Every structure is written in C-alpha cells, then in structure tokens.
Amino acid sequence: MPPTLALTVARYRPERESEPSFQTYEVPLRKDWVVLDALNYVKDRLDGSLSFRWSCRMGVCGSCGMKVNGSPKLTCATFLADYMPGPVRVEPLDYFPVVRDLVVDLTDFVRKLKHVKPWIIREKEKAPSEGEYLQTPEQLDSYKQFSMCINCMLCYSACPIYGLEPGFIGPAAVALAQRYNMDSRDQGAAERLKILSEHDGLWQCTFVGECTKVCPKHVDPAGAIQQYKVTAATHWVKSLLLPWSAR
Amino acid sequence: MSADPHYTLYHPRWYRRRVSVWWWLRKRSYARFVLRELTSVFVAFFAVIYLWQLWAVVQGPDAYARFLARLRTPLFLALDAVAFLFVLFHAVTWFNLTPKAMVVRLRGTRVPDAVIIGLNYAAWLVLSGMVAFVLLRA
Numbered sequence: 001m002p003p004t005l006a007l008t009v010a011r012y013r014p015e016r017e018s019e020p021s022f023q024t025y026e027v028p029l030r031k032d033w034v035v036l037d038a039l040n041y042v043k044d045r046l047d048g049s050l051s052f053r054w055s056c057r058m059g060v061c062g063s064c065g066m067k068v069n070g071s072p073k074l075t076c077a078t079f080l081a082d083y084m085p086g087p088v089r090v091e092p093l094d095y096f097p098v099v100r101d102l103v104v105d106l107t108d109f110v111r112k113l114k115h116v117k118p119w120i121i122r123e124k125e126k127a128p129s130e131g132e133y134l135q136t137p138e139q140l141d142s143y144k145q146f147s148m149c150i151n152c153m154l155c156y157s158a159c160p161i162y163g164l165e166p167g168f169i170g171p172a173a174v175a176l177a178q179r180y181n182m183d184s185r186d187q188g189a190a191e192r193l194k195i196l197s198e199h200d201g202l203w204q205c206t207f208v209g210e211c212t213k214v215c216p217k218h219v220d221p222a223g224a225i226q227q228y229k230v231t232a233a234t235h236w237v238k239s240l241l242l243p244w245s246a247r
Numbered sequence: 248m249s250a251d252p253h254y255t256l257y258h259p260r261w262y263r264r265r266v267s268v269w270w271w272l273r274k275r276s277y278a279r280f281v282l283r284e285l286t287s288v289f290v291a292f293f294a295v296i297y298l299w300q301l302w303a304v305v306q307g308p309d310a311y312a313r314f315l316a317r318l319r320t321p322l323f324l325a326l327d328a329v330a331f332l333f334v335l336f337h338a339v340t341w342f343n344l345t346p347k348a349m350v351v352r353l354r355g356t357r358v359p360d361a362v363i364i365g366l367n368y369a370a371w372l373v374l375s376g377m378v379a380f381v382l383l384r385a
Contacts, residue, residue, distance in 0.1 A: 014260035070273065097261035105261060138355045160277060163266040207344060208280045226348035 005029040005080055006087035007038050009050065012098050020098065023047075024087065027080075035075040035090060036064050039102075052102035059216055062150030065157070066102050067091040072154035074216045093157035095166070109153060112169050116177035116195055121188025133185040143182035146175045146224055148217040155211035155221050167200035171211035171221030174202055178224040181231075193235060202228050283340055289333040292326070342367045 004026045012020040025046050027038040036054055043050050054064040057076045064075045069089050080088060096104035126133070155171035156162050162170050177196055181189045196202050205225045212222040271281040296318075303314035317323060345367050346360035 012262050014262070018262075020262060094264070095266070097263045099261060138352075141355070142352075160266070160270055160280075163270065206280075206284065207347075208277065209344075209347075210274070210276055212347075213276070220347070223347040223350075226344065227350060230348050 003029045005038070005083075005085070007035075007042065008087050008089045009039070009042070009102070010091040011050070011101050012092075013049075014100065022089075029080055029084075029086075031081055033080045035066070035068055035073070035078045035080060035088060038080055038088070039075065039090065050102075051100045060150060062152035065093055065152040065154050067093060067157065072157040072214045074152060074154070077216060093153055095157060095159075095163040096153065104153075106153060108166070109151070109156060109170065109172070112173045113151070113176065116169065116173050117188060117192055118173075118176040118180055120180060120183060120186045121191060122185075123187050135184055139184040142184075143179050146179035146182065146219055149175055149179070149219045149221075150217055152216065154214045154216065155219075158208075158210040158214040160208060160210075161204055161206060165200070165204055168204040169196065169198075169201050171205075171225065172219075174205075174228060175219050175221040175224040178228055181228075193232060196228060197232050202232065205229075283337065286333040286336065289330040290337055292330050293334055296327075338371070342371070 005028075006024050007027045008022050008024045010020050011017075011023050025042045027041050027046075030037075036057060039050065039052055040054075043052075052064070052066070052075075054076065055061040056063070059074055059077045062074075065072060066075050067073070067090070068075065068078050069083060070091075072093060075090070080086075090102065092098045092102045092104045096106060096108070099105050149172055151172060153172070155175075159168075159171055162168050174196065177192050180186045181192060202225050205222075207222060207226065209222045212220045215221065271277040300314060303311045318327070342364055346363040349363060351358040351363060
C-alpha cells in the first residue's frame with residue numbers, strides 16, 4: 001500500500017450552498033508530486049466535480065495560484081512532500097470573489113492592469129522602414145525583473161492592504177507599470193505617474209512586503225512600488241520648486 | 248454573446264469572504280507590520296518632545312531647567328524608554344527597506360542590497376559618533 005496524504009480542499013458550489021465548506025480526500029503521496037498533481041488525481045479518480053484552474057504545470061502560465069496551508073502558492077511548484085505528514089489544506093486565493101471551489105474571479109485585477117497602461121507608449125511611432133527600437137543589455141536589465149510577472153495573483157492574495165482597501169491598484173499592476181516606465185523605448189511615464197498617484201494608487205501601499213516574499217518569479221513588486229514612490233515624491237518636489245517645468 | 252459585460256441572467260453567485268479583524272495575527276510578518284504602523288505614534292512623540300525642547304530653549308534658562316526637571320520624572324523616563332525602543336525599531340526597519348526603494352547601478356550591475364543597507368548603517372554610526380563627540384567634549 002503506497003503512502004497517502006490527506007488533501008483538504010475548499011468547496012463552494014453556489015447552486016447548493018451559500019458558504020464554502022471543506023472536503024478531505026486521500027491522495028497517494030508520491031515524491032515527485034506537486035499539489036496540482038494531487039488536485040488532478042482527485043478530479044480524475046475521486047470527484048470529477050472539483051473545479052480549479054491550471055494550464056502549463058511549469059510555473060509559466062500563472063493559472064494555478066491557490067492558498068496551500070494558508071500561504072499563496074503556485075500549486076504546480078509546491079511539493080506534497082514538503083507538507084509531510086499532512087494534511088494539506090488547499091483554498092482559493094484570498095480577497096478575490098470565489099466563483100466555484102478553488103476558482104476566483106480576477107475581473108478586478110484585469111481592469112486595474114489595463115488602467116495602468118501596460119504597453120509601450122510612444123509620442124510618435126517610428127515608421128517600420130526606420131527600423132526597430134534598439135536596446136542595450138543594460139537597458140533591458142533595468143526592467144527585465146518586472147517583466148517576469150505572470151499575473152498569478154499571489155501578491156494580491158498576500159497583500160492585506162488589498163483585502164482592506166479593495167480599490168488599491170495592487171502590487172502586480174504597479175510592478176507592470178514600472179516594467180514599462182523603465183523600458184528605454186517607452187515614453188508614457190508621465191501618463192502612468194498621473195494614474196498611479198491617484199487616491200487608490202501607490203500611496204495606499206504601506207509596505208507590508210509580503211507581495212515580494214510570495215512572488216514565484218522574483219518580480220519584487222514591493223520594490224517596484226517603493227521605487228515608484230521615490231519617483232512620485234521627486235516629481236512632486238520638482239513641480240513645487242519649478243512649477244513652470246512640470247508637465 | 249452579449250455586448251454588455253454586466254449581463255446577469257446566469258451571473259455567478261460569488262462568495263466574498265470578509266477580512267477578519269484579526270487578519271494581522273495570521274502571520275508574524277503581518278503582526279510586525281501592524282506593530283510598525285501603531286508604534287509610529289512613539290516616533291511622533293519623540294518629535295513633539297524635540298519641539299517642546301526647542302520651545303523651552305527659546306523661553307530662557309528657567310524654562311529649560313523646568314523642561315529638564317519634567318523629563319526626569321518617572322512617567323517621562325518610562326515613556327522615553329519605550330519610545331526609544333520603538334524609534335530604534337523604526338530606524339532598523341527603515342534602513343532595511345532602503346535597497347527596495349533605491350536601486351543603485353555601478354558599471355551596469357546593481358549594487359547588492361547588503362552594501363546599501365551597510366552604507367546606511369555606517370552613515371548612522373558616523374553621524375551618531377559626531378554627535379556624541381560634540382556632546383561629550385563640552
């Protein structure tokens with residue numbers, strides 16, 4: 001008899017219950033299994049009604065973010081063996097509305113992401129015949145870290161500010177805004193500064209720092225926000241001292 | 248497909264969890280964060296004491312003597328001791344976050360966090376030494 005592990009999973013079936021409940025399954029404990037493998041085992045063999053999101057199984061797509069034993073994790077990169085002897089408790093990410101079981105609704109983030117204009121903004125686009133926008137390795141290096149974000153939402157789930165102030169634009173959105181601000185090809189920094197200096201922008205952050213700790217791609221959203229605060233504060237002082245130079 | 252994203256016939260019944268009042272007890276880092284937020288009151292207390300001291304200096308030697316006498320009462324000694332600990336806590340957490348806000352690049356590579364934190368502590372030590380030198384010489 002191979003060893004097994006108790007997997008306690010949050011269930012929410014809106015057609016049946018008004019509140020989530022927990023259901024425990026016995027899953028085989030294999031050394032190379034991650035939490036997502038166990039969930040798929042449940043779905044395939046024990047209970048086909050369990051709903052959860054996943055796609056790539058290799059930490060690239062950002063779909064399988066869930067809470068494992070209370071911490072936001074990518075379930076495809078969280079090994080069962082690290083939770084011996086169990087039980088392993090899987091819940092949907094915090095602060096997002098739960099649609100069903102482990103599936104949360106991310107509309108709020110998608111709206112906020114779009115709000116910070118995460119694309120290259122040019123005052124005047126070059127004609128294709130003029131060639132590409134060149135970038136040195138140093139210029140690439142200055143924003144590359146922030147471009148690694150896979151929108152897995154672990155940082156939002158780790159951020160108590162987002163839980164308490166749902167209007168807060170949030171860690172990943174600021175990191176991705178910063179990704180374009182630092183890009184040598186971009187000219188939209190002033191536009192984004194206006195958006196991020198709004199009431200629900202970066203000043204809501206009081207630096208808990210958990211977003212950076214849970215980030216599976218080492219994006220460091222907390223760093224992005226603090227660096228952006230320095231930029232915003234410098235801009236404010238400049239506009240105070242040199243009102244005619246502020247755009 | 249409906250063009251209106253707010254189409255509601257089969258709108259899912261989302262479950263929204265409320266944030267518990269005790270959320271900050273769930274993790275040590277959350278508790279430390281709340282402690283930092285709350286104890287900033289003591290940093291403000293230190294600033295107020297400095298303003299009071301300045302005011303006493305302006306008022307003259309008698310007022311300054313009264314100010315010093317007041318600071319020597321057990322209540323102020325206790326308050327000061329607590330405030331000192333929390334100001335120290337704030338100083339340390341502040342120095343530790345500097346590399347997050349300051350990205351320094353030298354010859355194309357990022358200066359390591361430990362170096363930035365170390366330089367901050369070094370500047371703190373040098374300045375404190377200078378202050379101590381001026382005070383102790385007198």
